[in-house]
Amino acid sequence: MSSYNLLSEPIRKYIAEQNWSELRPIQNAAIQRILTTTDNYILSAKTASGKTEAAFLPILTDVDFSESGVQVLYISPLIALINDQFKRIEELCEHLDIVITKWHGEASQSAKKKLIKNPNGIVLITPESLESMFCNRSHEIPHLFSNLKYVVIDEIHYFDGTNRGVQLNSLLYRIQKRANVNFRLIGLSATIGDLESIKKFGGRPLDTKVLKDSSSKPTSVSFKYFESKGGNNYNLDLIKDLFKEVYNNKVLIFPNSRGKVEEITHYLLKISKQGNLHTNFFAHHSSVDKSLREYIENFAKTNTYSPFSICCTSTLELGIDIGSVDKVVQIDSTFNIASLVQRIGRSGRKDGQESKVVLYNTNSWFLLQSIAIWELYQQGVIDSKTNAVYPFDILVHQVLSVIRSRNGITQNELINYFEQNYSFEHVTAIQIEQTIQSLLEKQIIEQTGQELLISLEGEYIVNSKDFYSVFESEQMYKVIHQNIVIGELPLNPMLSEESKFLLASRVWRVILIENDSKKIIVQPANSGDKPTFYGGPVDISHIIKEKMLEILISKQEFDYLDQASLDALKILRDEFAVYKLVNYKIDRPLKHDVNKTELYTFASSKINRTICLFLDFNGIKNDYNDLENSIILKLTTAQDLYKLFSKFNIDSKEINLYLKEVIEENPNIIDFSKWGKYLPINQQVSLLLDAYYSVEETLQFLNNIELKENIL
DNA sequence: GACCTGCTGCGGGTTG
Secondary structure, three states, X not given: OOHHHHOOHHHHHHHHHHOOOOOOHHHHHHHHHHHHOOOEEEEEOOOOOOHHHHHHHHHHHHOOOOOOEEEEEEEOOOHHHHHHHHHHHHHHOOOOOOOEEEXXXXXXXXXXXXXXXXXXXXXXXXXXXXXXXXXXXHHHHHHHHOOOOEEEEOOHHHOOOOHHHHHHHHHHHHHHHHOOOOOXXXXXXXXXXXXXXXXXXXXXXXXXXEEEOXXXXXXXXXXXXXXXXXXXXXXXXXXXXXXXXXXXXXXXXXXXXXXXXXXXHHHHHHHHHHOOOOOOEEEEOOOEOHHHHHHHHHHHHHOOOOOEEEEEOHHHOOOOOOOOEXXXXXXXXXXXXXXXXXXXXXXXXXOOOOEEEEEEEOOHHHHHXXXXXXHHHHOOOOOOOOOOOOOHHHHHHHHHHHHHHHOOEEHHHHHHHHHHOHHHOOOOHHHHHHHHHHXXXXXXXXXXXXXXXXXXXXXXXXXXXXXXXXXXXXOOEEEEEOOEEEEEEOOOOOOOOOOEEEEOOEEEEEEEEEXXXXXXXXXXXXXOEOOOOOOOOOOOOHHHHHHHHHHHHOOOOOOOEOHHHHHHHHHHHHHHHOOOOOOXXXXXXXXXXXXXXXXXXXXXXXXXXXXXXHHHHOOOOEEEEOOOOEEEEOOOOHHHHHHHHHHOOOOHHHHHHHHHHHHHHOHHHHHHOOOHHHOOHHXXXXXXXXXXXXXXXXXXXXXXXXXXXXOO
């Protein structure tokens, strides 16, 4: 039977009205498989290939919405995506009598109350709102979800390998337990790196199948090279070239940081105004006020004819609906392949159109990284993030949430509950007990009779609105002009009264800083600096670093490079030719200089960080540059380094003891994790070794490499 | 050189 015939009458009617000539491959496959099996499915297909419909056409056919209780739970990482999908699903349900409810922090309270009173239909929610449901409406969970048939997770790759993903998986387990229900899971994504890891969502990896439409849109690419000379400032020629590239098109520009977004938007606007051309240049990032961002998104979506450029960070990387753009500009390399795939997918969304991407680079290492990522993308390789094997920090958060939600639970019940929780599959009962003991010792929880309860101290933590998320957020000051919020900035020492900065593509002068209400009052000004934002380094995966070396030592030519890129690549290749590297898996350059030695690792950021940990442990001073892949040491020979590496094969007890000392001396080291500080010290050590460093992998890497030296 | 994500419930006021 054709997949169309499997669909219910109202759904077929809907399809007829859409004037679709045919169903897309991913839709056909999904309808067939979802309606004829009981498996979970991950639907993977390129952006704008109709994945939402692929999930909902069969689900709407399968589910009897006249029954009470929420039938379908759609989970999204972003509020903006929920708002977009709400409209789409509403259209899909036009001929069906189905209630659709948005449930997130900015959704209507009355709609939520209505759902509680009469739970049914489809609910669209964020993981954090789900967490809050367990905390504040625990007794409603069975009533809401005991008839749940499907959970749909949108942009599921975004959760994979992240703390938010561990939290989400734990929440799915908690729904199953609390509402005593078994649901099917449908995950949607355009970019999947690690299939095995994604299949674990929902706790039935063996019954979770992947439907993948690997067809990709033709993409035209060009690389341009404008070296930045001194400091962080862009080469003026880059800005002029960029202007020519964008001013007559609809474009998204991704320069990788909020400060650079402001800088580039400012320059482009300036050039355009000088030439009396249009002023549709926008800055879009997390520090620009939400209403302003929505205005920009809406401008892009509704505007059919006029050209515009939105300069943005990853805020416009996921599937928020802004319509189609003509081209995507990436300035310096993305940090991973999935990011590039998502960004490219934003152009040429209409059928038959090709995607267009222009990659600018401002130094040769970024150029090399960009080529590596582009080549891997062409090969269909996507890099993936990996979770900690023992995510103790999320465990501590979930333990607190469960105690709060249950309003008292015995220790044995709690241990048993988390032993079965598939989100913590490798964590043992003894380890769970240690986590609980630590919370008791730190007096976050207390024991009353047989039951564990949140203590007075703990109430402050679990009752704070900051409790629901597993990621940290810094204190921000609102930037206000004439009672209108422009955006928000972290307060830094550079910012004082009379200082000037760029935000939302305009220059502002600080009039007043109100510390109590966390406000910065500003007025427009003529010139100013880009604002300073705090941000940690972003890890680069091993396959990208390895590919960079492969390209560096090969003679491979790339026809998408402009002359300046070719020249820059040649200089870098010539520089490394002296090492006579043959095998990119094994050979690593060791550069002897007049008073220092540089080890070029071409390894993942995590491995580099771990090598530095080993060096610190052995009292060897080192300096590390992730972009250039190099660890700088005092003068040393390859023989000395081999000797040192063999010493790294140390008893893990020693490194544990060392890390304990490090943590005791500097407790802030654990702050890379929001909930890490509540863990016992041995679990803090484990978390560092597991999530921050990578000992096994690093030892394997060091045992495998052969150093190739230059002769001074 | 350095992304992003989310957030309760209540009480008091205003509006239709």
